[in-house]
Amino acid sequence: MITPSQNGDRSSTDEPKPWRLRLYVAGQTPKSIAAYANLKRICEDHLPGEFEIEVIDLVENPRLAQDDQIVAIPTLVRKLPEPIRKIVGDLSNTERTLVGLQLRPSTK
Numbered sequence: 361m362i363t364p365s366q367n368g369d370r371s372s373t374d375e376p377k378p379w380r381l382r383l384y385v386a387g388q389t390p391k392s393i394a395a396y397a398n399l400k401r402i403c404e405d406h407l408p409g410e411f412e413i414e415v416i417d418l419v420e421n422p423r424l425a426q427d428d429q430i431v432a433i434p435t436l437v438r439k440l441p442e443p444i445r446k447i448v449g450d451l452s453n454t455e456r457t458l459v460g461l462q463l464r465p466s467t468k
Contacts, residue, residue: 379403379411380440386433387419391450395434398451406463436460 383399385392396415403411416424418433428437428446438445438461447460458464 378441379407379438380414381411382414382416382428382437382439384416384418384425384428384430384433384435384437387417392434394450394452395436398454398457399436402451402454402457402461406458438462 381399381403383396385395396413399413403413418425418430428435428444430437432448434448434450436447436451436457438447445460445462447457451457455464459466
């Protein structure tokens with residue numbers, strides 16, 4: 361189940377996390393649930409304790425899509441570290457997601 365503004369395993373009283381990620385979804389669809397699960401797994405494997413995930417449900421708040429110019433869902437937006445990066449899809453391709461987040465160099 362996806363819940364808005366879930367953090368990594370740290371409480372909100374800890375120091376700010378260097379990776380701030382925002383996942384835009386549309387309700388509890390299979391793609392939305394898969395995107396969140398895939399993102400959480402990738403973050404726990406590659407950014408343990410260094411990330412914060414904010415889930416924005418556009419069914420509940422459609423106006424929030426304008427902030428990051430969201431045109432497709434699910435979409436992941438890396439807010440920090442800069443520059444801002446966007447990845448569209450359910451994040452099931454781990455290698456593509458790591459390259460998109462700039463956690464791994466492109467092999468092209």
